[in-house]
Amino acid sequence: MDLTTLAVLPVLVPMAAVIANLVLGDGRGRILGINIAFSIVLLLVSGALLAGLMTGGETAMAVYSFGNWPIPFGIVFVADRLAAVMVVTTSVLALAALLFATARWYRRGTAFFPLFHALTMGLNGAFLTGDLFNLFVFFELLLAASYGLVLHGSGRNRVRSALHYIAVNLVASSLFLIGVALIYGATGTLNMADVARRAMSLEGDPRILFEVGASVLGIAFLVKAGAWPMHFWLPPAYSAAAPPVAALFAIMTKVGFYAVLRLKTLAFAGSDFGELALFVIGLVTLAYGSIGALSSKALDRLASYLLLVSAGTMLLAAAYDVPGVTAGALLYLIVATLAAGALFLLKDIIDQALPAEAQVLAISLEFYGEDDEDEIDEDEEVSPTVPAGAALISWCFAIVALVLAGLPPLAGFLSKFVMISSAFTAVEHPGPQTWWFAAAVIGSGLLVLIAMVRNGINIFWTSMPETGIRVRLLEIIPVVLLLALCVIATMLAGPIIDILASTAGNLHNPEIYITGVLGSGEVVP
Numbered sequence: 046m047d048l049t050t051l052a053v054l055p056v057l058v059p060m061a062a063v064i065a066n067l068v069l070g071d072g073r074g075r076i077l078g079i080n081i082a083f084s085i086v087l088l089l090v091s092g093a094l095l096a097g098l099m100t101g102g103e104t105a106m107a108v109y110s111f112g113n114w115p116i117p118f119g120i121v122f123v124a125d126r127l128a129a130v131m132v133v134t135t136s137v138l139a140l141a142a143l144l145f146a147t148a149r150w151y152r153r154g155t156a157f158f159p160l161f162h163a164l165t166m167g168l169n170g171a172f173l174t175g176d177l178f179n180l181f182v183f184f185e186l187l188l189a190a191s192y193g194l195v196l197h198g199s200g201r202n203r204v205r206s207a208l209h210y211i212a213v214n215l216v217a218s219s220l221f222l223i224g225v226a227l228i229y230g231a232t233g234t235l236n237m238a239d240v241a242r243r244a245m246s247l248e249g250d251p252r253i254l255f256e257v258g259a260s261v262l263g264i265a266f267l268v269k270a271g272a273w274p275m276h277f278w279l280p281p282a283y284s285a286a287a288p289p290v291a292a293l294f295a296i297m298t299k300v301g302f303y304a305v306l307r308l309k310t311l312a313f314a315g316s317d318f319g320e321l322a323l324f325v326i327g328l329v330t331l332a333y334g335s336i337g338a339l340s341s342k343a344l345d346r347l348a349s350y351l352l353l354v355s356a357g358t359m360l361l362a363a364a365y366d367v368p369g370v371t372a373g374a375l376l377y378l379i380v381a382t383l384a385a386g387a388l389f390l391l392k393d394i395i396d397q398a399l400p401a402e403a404q405v406l407a408i409s410l411e412f413y414g415e416d417d418e419d420e421i422d423e424d425e426e427v428s429p430t431v432p433a434g435a436a437l438i439s440w441c442f443a444i445v446a447l448v449l450a451g452l453p454p455l456a457g458f459l460s461k462f463v464m465i466s467s468a469f470t471a472v473e474h475p476g477p478q479t480w481w482f483a484a485a486v487i488g489s490g491l492l493v494l495i496a497m498v499r500n501g502i503n504i505f506w507t508s509m510p511e512t513g514i515r516v517r518l519l520e521i522i523p524v525v526l527l528l529a530l531c532v533i534a535t536m537l538a539g540p541i542i543d544i545l546a547s548t549a550g551n552l553h554n555p556e557i558y559i560t561g562v563l564g565s566g567e568v569v570p
């Protein structure tokens with residue numbers, strides 16, 4: 046199977062899973078194994094795509110034109126290393142969340158599996174599509190699926206938060222469509238490579254119209270990324286969602302960052318358009334997320350604010366036209382997403398282990414208390430339990446804290462080190478912006494560490510029962526899987542950084558993308 050075919054399979058596999066679930070229904074029997082099999086196949090396909098691009102040369106790219114329409118007139122999928130990295134990260138997180146959900150959460154509502162795979166399909170499509178209109182289409186697909194998933198289960202707080210989430214994203218979708226229309230009016234095309242090629246020669250009123258459209262489009266992307274001041278919907282919605290849903294949602298904010306990075310490096314390469322705005326928004330988002338994490342008493346709320354911290358960090362990196370900073374940001378994106386997803390899942394395991402009075406105390410300290418959360422049946426035998434449960438979840442919590450706070454020796458520290466060192470070495474005399482960047486990244490790590498340590502002390506030293514706790518095997522395996530990958534990323538940091546550095550170098554050289562898409566329309570070695 047060649048790379049051109051692999052470029053479309055990350056969307057076709059979850060589409061087939063949606064159809065299979067709708068045909069087979071929600072019965073428990075074989076449906077669980079079928080859904081797990083679809084997720085494993087998706088991960089294998091995504092891994093094969095990334096491996097093929099890595100072995101095909103530094104500028105390897107797979108371009109799939111639907112219906113063999115000539116590019117740029119037809120719908121096109123473009124798989125470069127950036128898209129493949131995002132698809133692999135999504136597939137890993139989706140497999141872990143699905144395994145966790147099969148223990149019991151999928152039965153808290155209807156149509157969980159079709160919605161889950163539809164969301165995965167929308168995410169992969171957004172990363173692989175090569176034109177702005179289909180980016181809008183896949184945005185709407187993943188949002189439509191997320192509307193159903195964020196309401197999965199019951200409870201007044203979940204419904205209230207979901208309605209806020211839906212309203213904000215509908216506004217963002219309207220801005221997205223307006224921005225796409227303005228860009229089409231200025232360039233006469235929506236193929237991203239063609240937009241970048243034509244934007245280079247725009248002058249006068251068309252250039253102004255194009256920049257206005259890009260600004261409107263950027264606002265829509267920043268809303269999806271959870272950037273300040275469009276962030277207010279994220280902590281309530283993510284903390285109220287079911288744990289496996291919230292874990293998969295950890296990658297959704299990265300769609301906004303991906304779109305900002307793709308548009309900026311393609312259409313505004315070598316330009317400082319929007320860089321100051323991105324830097325200021327990233328700085329404030331990072332500060333707000335760090336303070337919010339410091340004030341959080343419940344793990345789900347803490348994990349939600351940590352997503353804002355990661356969003357601010359990546360937006361700060363996007364403000365730099367430096368490949369080394371981008372490479373560090375991509376490594377940070379991978380490990381921070383996996384660790385945040387693990388924390389959402391770990392929160393549910395810890396809630397089952399804590400005594401009821403400890404859970405009530407933690408909930409009462411939060412402004413958005415979940416007073417009507419789903420009841421947990423401790424006697425429900427959905428999976429074998431594992432011994433030494435308290436020790437296992439404490440080690441998992443410690444690894445999450447190290448990754449998200451950016452402490453050595455794990456990959457969270459290495460990614461921040463690469464970003465900061467690249468920012469300082471990019472110029473001979475670093476200016477105030479670089480010092481602000483370094484101070485913000487390091488300072489946020491300190492605040493996150495304090496928040497994680499305080500919550501860890503409250504959970505493991507003051508609230509954990511003295512008798513042994515039960516940890517279900519099917520629920521702890523996904524957490525261990527995600528955190529093991531963070532550890533492996535640390536051990537293989539050298540080769541991974543080399544790959545991401547090559548990816549970032551290609552991003553900051555838009556001619557590679559433009560030539561690959563508009564040139565042959567085939568695999569470009």
